[in-house]
Each structure stands twice: as C-alpha cells, then as structure tokens.
Amino acid sequence: MALYRHSSESIPEKRGIIGAVFKSLDQSKHGLRVVRRGTRFGRISIRRFLFWMFSVAVLFSIYLAVFGLKMQFHGNMERGISSLKDVQKDFLGSDALAQPKRKPRRQQFYPCEVGFLDSVNNLVEPKDYANITQFSSSYVYREEKPFGNDPFEPRFGGHQTLEEREKSFYARNQTIHCGFVKGPEGYSSSGFDLDEKDKSYMNTCRVVVSSCIFGSSDFLRRPASKLISEYSKKNVCFVMFVDDQTLLRLSADRNVPDERGYIGLWRIVIVRNLPYKDMRKTGKVPKFLSHRLFPSSRYSIWLDSKMRLQTDPMLIIEYFLWRTRSEYAISNHYTRHCVWEEVLQNKRLNKYNHTAIDEQFIFYQSDGLTKFDPSDLNTPLPSYVPEGSFIVRAHTPMSNLFSCLWFNEVDRFTSRDQLSFAYTFLKLKRMNPDRPFFLNMFKDCERRALAKLFRHRAVSLPPAS
Numbered sequence: 041m042a043l044y045r046h047s048s049e050s051i052p053e054k055r056g057i058i059g060a061v062f063k064s065l066d067q068s069k070h071g072l073r074v075v076r077r078g079t080r081f082g083r084i085s086i087r088r089f090l091f092w093m094f095s096v097a098v099l100f101s102i103y104l105a106v107f108g109l110k111m112q113f114h115g116n117m118e119r120g121i122s123s124l125k126d127v128q129k130d131f132l133g134s135d136a137l138a139q140p141k142r143k144p145r146r147q148q149f150y151p152c153e154v155g156f157l158d159s160v161n162n163l164v165e166p167k168d169y170a171n172i173t174q175f176s177s178s179y180v181y182r183e184e185k186p187f188g189n190d191p192f193e194p195r196f197g198g199h200q201t202l203e204e205r206e207k208s209f210y211a212r213n214q215t216i217h218c219g220f221v222k223g224p225e226g227y228s229s230s231g232f233d234l235d236e237k238d239k240s241y242m243n244t245c246r247v248v249v250s251s252c253i254f255g256s257s258d259f260l261r262r263p264a265s266k267l268i269s270e271y272s273k274k275n276v277c278f279v280m281f282v283d284d285q286t287l288l289r290l291s292a293d294r295n296v297p298d299e300r301g302y303i304g305l306w307r308i309v310i311v312r313n314l315p316y317k318d319m320r321k322t323g324k325v326p327k328f329l330s331h332r333l334f335p336s337s338r339y340s341i342w343l344d345s346k347m348r349l350q351t352d353p354m355l356i357i358e359y360f361l362w363r364t365r366s367e368y369a370i371s372n373h374y375t376r377h378c379v380w381e382e383v384l385q386n387k388r389l390n391k392y393n394h395t396a397i398d399e400q401f402i403f404y405q406s407d408g409l410t411k412f413d414p415s416d417l418n419t420p421l422p423s424y425v426p427e428g429s430f431i432v433r434a435h436t437p438m439s440n441l442f443s444c445l446w447f448n449e450v451d452r453f454t455s456r457d458q459l460s461f462a463y464t465f466l467k468l469k470r471m472n473p474d475r476p477f478f479l480n481m482f483k484d485c486e487r488r489a490l491a492k493l494f495r496h497r498a499v500s501l502p503p504a505s
C-alpha cells in the first residue's frame with residue numbers, strides 16, 4: 041500500500057566531494073556568487089596560502105606551549121576546524137594534544153541537486169493528484185474523570201488505553217486521541233495554551249511553514265526572504281512557536297517582534313503552560329500536530345529550528361508532494377537505517393533514559409517491528425530511520441492519522457521520534473492493507489539543499505526524563 045519512489049541514486053546515498061549545485065529560485069544570483077568566490081580563491085597563490093597556514097600553526101604552537109591549554113573548538117559546523125587541528129597535530133605531534141583518543145573526523149554530508157521548478161508562476165494544485173484514502177477522523181476533546189476517588193490529572197495527550205491505541209490504527213471514521221485533550225470542566229489546563237488572537241490567525245492559514253523553539257534551545261533563523269516568492273509571502277503563514285523563556289532570550293539577542301508580532305517572516309506565537317517537562321517532547325506538538333493547530337490548512341511544512349529555510353515553500357510542496365503524488369514527505373537518516381542501530385546510538389550518546397528506551401523498543405519488537413533489510417526489494421520504506429527535521433505534508437485523512445498515531449507514540453513512550461517512526465508506519469500499513477498511504481521518503485542530501493543547517497544553541501536543557 042505504501043508507495044515511495046527511489047530516485048536514480050540508491051540508498052544509503054553516496055557521499056563524496058560533490059560540488060553542491062542549487063537550483064533555486066534565485067539561480068542566477070547564486071551562480072554568480074559561487075563564481076566570484078572561485079576567482080577570489082584563485083588569486084591567492086599557493087605559496088601565500090602555505091605561508092599563511094604555517095604562520096597560524098606557529099602561533100598555535102606558541103600559544104599552546106605558553107598556556108599549556110587544551111584547546112576546545114566550537115566550530116560553526118565542521119568546516120575548517122578539522123584542518124586546523126591537523127596542522128596543529130603535525131606540528132606538535134599527536135601527543136601534544138593531550139587527547140587520549142583523537143576523535144574520528146566528523147563525517148561531512150553534502151546537499152544534492154533538487155529539481156525544483158524555477159518559479160511559482162503557473163503553479164497549479166493538481167486535482168485528485170493521488171488516490172487519497174477517504175475517511176473522517178474526529179478527536180478526543182475532553183476526558184471525564186473516571187468513577188472512583190483516584191486522583192485525576194488532565195494530560196495533554198489524554199489517557200489512552202492500549203485497547204484504544206490498537207483501534208486507533210484503523211483508517212476509518214472514528215474518534216481518536218491526538219493531543220489537545222482537556223480535563224473535566226473545572227480542572228486546570230492540560231497545556232499548550234495560545235492567545236485567542238493567534239488562534240484566529242492560525243485558523244485562516246491554508247499553507248503553513250512552522251517551527252518552534254522551547255527552552256531557548258536555539259537561535260532564531262529567519263527564512264531567507266530573498267528566496268521566497270511574493271506569492272508565498274502573501275499566502276503562506278510562517279509561524280514560530282516559542283515559550284516565554286525563549287522570547288526573553290530572543291529579546292536579549294535583539295530579536296524583538298514588531299507591533300504586529302513578527303520577526304522577519306516569522307509570526308511569533310507564544311505558547312503558555314507547556315504540556316511536558318521535557319522540552320523536546322513539547323516540541324513534538326507543533327511538529328506532528330500542524331493539522332490540529334491549523335485546522336483549515338491543506339499543506340504544512342515543518343522545519344526544525346536549527347534550519348534556515350532557503351527555498352520557496354510552494355516549490356517545496358510541488359516537488360515533494362504534487363510531483364511524486366505523495367501526501368507525506370520526510371527524509372531518511374543520513375547514516376542509520378535500522379531502528380536497532382538507532383537504539384544503540386541513542387544510548388551511546390545518552391539521549392534519553394535507557395530504561396525508557398528499552399521499554400519502548402521491547403514493546404515494538406513484541407508487536408512485530410523487524411530489522412531493516414536493505415536487500416529486500418519489497419521493503420516498504422527505503423529506511424526505517426527518518427531524519428525528521430523537515431517534513432512536508434498534505435493534510436489528507438491518512439496523513440493526519442499517521443501524524444496523530446506518531447504523536448501518540450511520542451506521548452506514551454520517549455520523545456525520540458526516530459524510534460517510533462517505522463513502527464507506526466508499518467503498523468498503520470499492516471492494519472489497513474487496502475487503504476493506501478502515499479509516503480515519500482526522500483534523501484537526506486535533498487533536505488540539506490532546501491535549508492541551511494546550524495548546530496543547536498549550546499545550553500543545558502533540563503534532562504529528558
């Protein structure tokens with residue numbers, strides 16, 4: 041039932057020194073800039089370059105000798121840093137670095153060419169562009185306190201039983217949990233409270249680009265305005281969800297919303313009463329539930345706050361959804377394809393409470409999750425591990441259901457959504473063999489071409505429970 045399209049390149053994608061070519065809206069300008077950079081480099085003679093590198097190395101060694109400091113590099117991405125380190129190492133010998141184990145050089149990943157249209161002129165939304173599965177979901181809006189005297193606490197995700205969870209996977213007319221569950225009349229809010237003005241604005245959106253920063257975990261990256269068409273500026277809602285803490289921090293960075301509530305293209309929407317202590321879990325609300333937050337919208341694009349959008353959103357929708365006749369598009373992970381590897385990696389990097397990861401993983405294995413088999417030509421997905429920092433979706437019944445189900449897994453288990461993606465997708469497919477869901481899992485290098493990637497702001501987040 042699930043369709044995805046392999047492009048000519050097989051997965052895992054080839055890396056290598058590919059000159060990244062962007063075919064963007066502003067192609068000519070971009071091309072010019074690359075050329076200019078090329079000539080500037082050409083003018084510097086090799087000798088001068090070597091001399092410069094040598095001077096840097098000498099300065100470094102003097103610095104190290106005098107201060108005996110262990111250098112810590114905070115790079116703006118990987119570039120440049122490793123080469124400096126190598127110079128330093130050649131000069132001093134590796135021992136002088138006083139690092140017992142030299143970290144392996146960070147692997148580099150490059151964007152690849154994405155064949156976007158040249159402009160949004162003449163874009164027409166295809167009618168019935170896929171055989172979209174039709175049914176109607178409604179959502180649990182309020183939960184009543186069960187009989188008895190047990191204390192009851194409203195939960196944003198509700199109190200879904202395992203039985204309800206099982207049934208929720210059927211693609212049919214029914215009421216399911218999908219966040220935003222209120223407690224009984226008179227109980228406190230279950231969280232994610234928004235201003236009425238923002239809500240009515242959000243109700244008007246038909247196409248949405250959204251992102252969030254909670255717990256000031258990131259800087260604000262404005263979409264590259266020059267690369268966004270006038271059409272999209274007028275017709276697409278760009279919404280950045282933040283909490284009060286982040287807003288304060290942004291103001292300290294001199295990012296203050298104007299009187300209309302905008303910073304650049306972003307409309308800043310303040311979320312009060314965050315539903316989870318774990319900021320990463322709270323971040324999954326806008327990430328997965330855009331069809332709930334923007335009930336009139338037909339399309340949405342999710343962007344992690346570490347990315348700066350530099351492609352027109354309508355061209356993104358055309359390329360990832362319309363052209364491939366898909367209703368949901370997400371990229372595969374750049375190195376990992378099997379949930380087993382992802383679990384190991386999460387533990388290795390201490391991303392989350394190990395016991396909680398194990399509970400989730402064992403549950404999934406007992407409910408049919410298998411290892412990814414790249415040699416299986418009928419594998420329903422090109423990878424079982426997504427890189428979910430960029431998601432494009434049409435708000436169709438199947439796509440919305442998948443979003444709710446995936447959110448419910450994050451609510452029930454860990455906030456590590458890479459662990460639940462394949463399980464949720466495969467179970468949805470298994471339980472609805474005759475109801476297609478058109479999911480386009482595209483290559484990570486394409487994700488890199490649409491947006492500029494940054495590292496997250498280095499702050500100590502409250503530990504994920």
Ligand SMILES: *[C@@H]1O[C@H](CO)[C@@H](O)[C@H](O)[C@H]1NC(C)=O
Pocket residue numbers: 168169170171
């Ligand atoms: C939709 O499904 C019908 C039959 O199930 C098929 O004939 C038709 O080609 C499909 N259309 C598209 C656009 O896939």
Ligand SMILES: *[C@@H]1O[C@H](CO)[C@@H](O)[C@H](O)[C@H]1NC(C)=O
Pocket residue numbers: 175176213
């Ligand atoms: C499901 O809901 C839709 C819209 O509410 C309705 O038109 C359709 O008949 C329902 N289908 C079934 C099987 O009840």
Ligand SMILES: *[C@@H]1O[C@H](CO)[C@@H](O)[C@H](O)[C@H]1NC(C)=O
Pocket residue numbers: 393394395396399505
């Ligand atoms: C880790 O998760 C387990 C199971 O969910 C829980 O019982 C335990 O309290 C958690 N530990 C910490 C330190 O949060």
